[in-house]
Amino acid sequence: MSGPITQTPTLTTIANFSTSNGTNRSGVVFDKNGNLVGDAFQGGSSLNDGTIFEIVNRDGTFDSAPVTLITFPNIAGSNPVGGLSVDSSGNLFGATSSGGASNNFGAFGEGTVFELQPLGSGYSNAPIALTTFVSGPTSATTTLGQNPNAGVTPDAAGNLYGTTNSGGTYGYGLVFELPYTQPFPPFPGSYPQAPVALASFNGTNGQYPSSNLLVDASGNVFGTTRSGSGNAGEIYEVAAGSGSITVLATFTGSVTIGSNPSGGGASPLAGLVEDANGDLFGTTFLGGANGEGSVFELAYTSAGYASAPTILVSFNGDDGLLPSGGLLIDSAGNLFGTTSGNTFFGTATGAAANGTVFEIQYSTTTGYASTPLTLATFQNPAATGANPGTTLTVDASGNLFGTTGNGGTGSNGTVFEITNSGFATTACYREGTRLATPTGEVAVEALQPGDLVTTHSGRARPILWVGHRVIDCRTHSSPIDVLPIRISAHAFGPGLPARDLFVSPDHAVFAGGVLIPARYLVNGRNVVQTPCDEVRYFHVATETHDVVLAEGLPCETLLDADMPSRFDNAATAPVLRGLLAPFAPVITQGTRLEAVRHVLRSTTNPRVAA
Numbered sequence: 001m002s003g004p005i006t007q008t009p010t011l012t013t014i015a016n017f018s019t020s021n022g023t024n025r026s027g028v029v030f031d032k033n034g035n036l037v038g039d040a041f042q043g044g045s046s047l048n049d050g051t052i053f054e055i056v057n058r059d060g061t062f063d064s065a066p067v068t069l070i071t072f073p074n075i076a077g078s079n080p081v082g083g084l085s086v087d088s089s090g091n092l093f094g095a096t097s098s099g100g101a102s103n104n105f106g107a108f109g110e111g112t113v114f115e116l117q118p119l120g121s122g123y124s125n126a127p128i129a130l131t132t133f134v135s136g137p138t139s140a141t142t143t144l145g146q147n148p149n150a151g152v153t154p155d156a157a158g159n160l161y162g163t164t165n166s167g168g169t170y171g172y173g174l175v176f177e178l179p180y181t182q183p184f185p186p187f188p189g190s191y192p193q194a195p196v197a198l199a200s201f202n203g204t205n206g207q208y209p210s211s212n213l214l215v216d217a218s219g220n221v222f223g224t225t226r227s228g229s230g231n232a233g234e235i236y237e238v239a240a241g242s243g244s245i246t247v248l249a250t251f252t253g254s255v256t257i258g259s260n261p262s263g264g265g266a267s268p269l270a271g272l273v274e275d276a277n278g279d280l281f282g283t284t285f286l287g288g289a290n291g292e293g294s295v296f297e298l299a300y301t302s303a304g305y306a307s308a309p310t311i312l313v314s315f316n317g318d319d320g321l322l323p324s325g326g327l328l329i330d331s332a333g334n335l336f337g338t339t340s341g342n343t344f345f346g347t348a349t350g351a352a353a354n355g356t357v358f359e360i361q362y363s364t365t366t367g368y369a370s371t372p373l374t375l376a377t378f379q380n381p382a383a384t385g386a387n388p389g390t391t392l393t394v395d396a397s398g399n400l401f402g403t404t405g406n407g408g409t410g411s412n413g414t415v416f417e418i419t420n421s422g423f424a425t426t427a428c429y430r431e432g433t434r435l436a437t438p439t440g441e442v443a444v445e446a447l448q449p450g451d452l453v454t455t456h457s458g459r460a461r462p463i464l465w466v467g468h469r470v471i472d473c474r475t476h477s478s479p480i481d482v483l484p485i486r487i488s489a490h491a492f493g494p495g496l497p498a499r500d501l502f503v504s505p506d507h508a509v510f511a512g513g514v515l516i517p518a519r520y521l522v523n524g525r526n527v528v529q530t531p532c533d534e535v536r537y538f539h540v541a542t543e544t545h546d547v548v549l550a551e552g553l554p555c556e557t558l559l560d561a562d563m564p565s566r567f568d569n570a571a572t573a574p575v576l577r578g579l580l581a582p583f584a585p586v587i588t589q590g591t592r593l594e595a596v597r598h599v600l601r602s603t604t605n606p607r608v609a610a
Helices: 139-143 591-602
Strands: 010-016 023-030 036-042 051-055 067-071 078-086 092-098 108-116 128-135 160-164 174-178 196-200 207-209 221-227 234-238 246-250 280-284 294-298 310-314 335-339 356-360 373-377 400-403 414-419 434-437 440-443 452-454 460-462 465-472 485-487 501-503 508-511 514-517 527-529 534-541 547-550 553-556
Touching: 023 078, 023 400, 036 092, 051 078, 108 160, 207 221, 373 414, 452 547, 501 553, 514 591
Parallel strands: none
Antiparallel strands: 010 414, 023 036, 036 051, 036 078, 051 067, 078 092, 092 108, 108 128, 160 174, 174 196, 221 234, 234 246, 280 294, 294 310, 335 356, 356 373, 400 414, 434 440, 434 452, 434 547, 452 460, 465 534, 485 501, 485 527, 508 514, 508 553, 547 553
16 A cells, blocks of 8 residues: 655665575565565575575564575476466465476476465475476477476466477477366366467577566466567567467667667566556566666557557666566556666676666656656665566555565575555455445445545544546456455454455455455455456545445545545546545554454355355
């Protein structure tokens, strides 16, 4: 729950790594318990084949040392790549670039897709190899691909999508799907042992993919390759059911650092994000006007995608250089990412030499800014770390988290947090939700400024403004961030709520004296995320942040994080004052959250997701 920057962003080192925790990390994500988890390509043991690690969150304070959950190699592979994905049940998914079990026909393990399942408050002691890519004497083993160089992306049905860096029909890699075959969520044996090859790279349509994939609600797959018909890379799509790769755009920039006569981008190493209009965004490691990397947009219109990407920002060395991670996009359209800096190459000059965290701000009137806003610089690697070259992750409060490859107290990198980042999230009620008023319950879309709503304390408070927005969930860049969450009738006890309540993932429920965003209450039982093609959301503003009764359940009014600019009718919003202080603490982890989750698990009328 954060809004535009009103305070100075603050960089904090959370944890420092040693070689036993793993080196060459792919970033971190939040697990179902609010802990940070990630993978490391190397380190962990004398065999140097990588780890899965966890940084435990204890009531809002992270441990200063990572815990090694898994040390590779094992039957599930070696050298994990591309980061971890987490499903709604807390299962972790990833890929390894090598290893896995050999078979009885002379084929040897060349990477895996694995699953690590939650077990109580922790995880099982070994990941499960869902599939192993193999090399061997038959053409079949080759055409299925080898050596993933990126992680896997789950869709809403539990299917996993990824790429291999080699193999396929032409030897340049392929895009694959690992279909889910049992009722969601996944459990052992719920995936087939062989991936489905969706399409192969042939050199002209791209080669050697190394980015994580974007999968939209229709099953279309989007990604980048660092080389292809030229040597600067491609943006591609595999349309659902097509069996072929379509090149959407080709990069034309120079692959030499600091030199780029064409001004185009070059060498995209990370995946894409998509906004509500279907526009695609990403970074290039090289190219741009200064040859030191760029942020680009590939616009989408009713006629299809533009023929070439537009360079939004060219890094110049002083404001960042060499971005190797992907982007995050917030509810206001702002873009957030990292630059890795140039200390990887043995030099260190200028404020951005050790890397930065940046924002590309968006305006509905002028579009994207042409220069990045620097949120943090890593100027002292001994203290803050250096080279944050991975994609960020964000919590419900808009705080950003990431990893550095070097520096820190052990010189092996850090995990960092940026507070006051300006990352915008939006909380809303779905159309049809009834709010309590002194004269009875009224659907939120029927309320008007000046109407009274009844608060949790029993007071009647006037509404200052009602915001509304329509979201196309089929084209949204991250459907999990906008699809409505259903809190079943009586999930918290009799009448709480009185009827099924649908809210956006970041809309907070007031329980146990704290505010908890709904996404942190999902349990697959009586709090579930529901699929839909489109959703219409509403929110109400009162003079200060407060708690009203939605279908009888205490839930928040508009907070400053949910700024009117996020809504379709922003032009009608008055100047809203006094919204900076939340009604109660907002939590996303810890013992109080677990106590509320226990209440939900203990109710006698569970509602299993359809």
